[in-house]
Amino acid sequence: MDIILKENVENLGDAGELVTVKPGYGRNYLIPQGKAILATASAKKMLEENQRQRAHKEEKIIEEAKSNAAKLNDMSLKIGAKVGDQGKIFGSVNTIQVAEAIKKLGVDIDRKNISINQEPIKSVGEYEATIKFHKDVVETVKFEVVGE
Incomplete structure (x- = not known):
């Protein structure tokens, strides 16, 4: 089951990542807790667009962190x-x-x-x-x- 994480989940991934999890974990825990959404075709397109917009902002954040x-x-x-x-x-x-x-x-x-x-x-x-x-x-x- 493919899902898109809305927030950081330890040992799984960071917010905005597309990850594959077992169906029960995604359906019974991550999605009801609001930590993830189901990765439909439209959600994947929105994720790609958000990542493109966030790319140059990310460089500034990484420089500040360093x-x-x-x-x-x-x-x-x-x-x-x-x-x-x-x-x-x-x-x-x-x-x-x-x-x-x-x-x-x-x-x-x-x-x-x-x-x-x-x-x-x-x-x-x-x-x-x-x-x-x-x-x-x-x-x-x-x-x-x-x-x-």
Whole structure:
């Protein structure tokens, strides 16, 4: 079954892509949830026209994403957390704190586009996070968790 995605679906595709899925998954989940539409002939023509119009806008978005990724590579991220006696953090550091630290550096990133490679983080030290600026621009950023 061919469908056109209306929004990004993890492990399937990004918005505006034509993908093939099993009929039950498309009919019972993706289409009723509003995540996709059935790929009819007219829908495919509309998709092609939208992609043509979006092509030159996409270049600007990719350039902006690459410049944001370059900014983060040059900077060092430090995330403060309350720490106990043995260096253990009260709670854990997650993508929300990483997104806030990045926002303080002047780059606004949605926390859903950040994935921490060593979750959960419950002690001080250096860690890595993968940030998806754009579907073609994915960058790994190192950050340090320090005690306050």
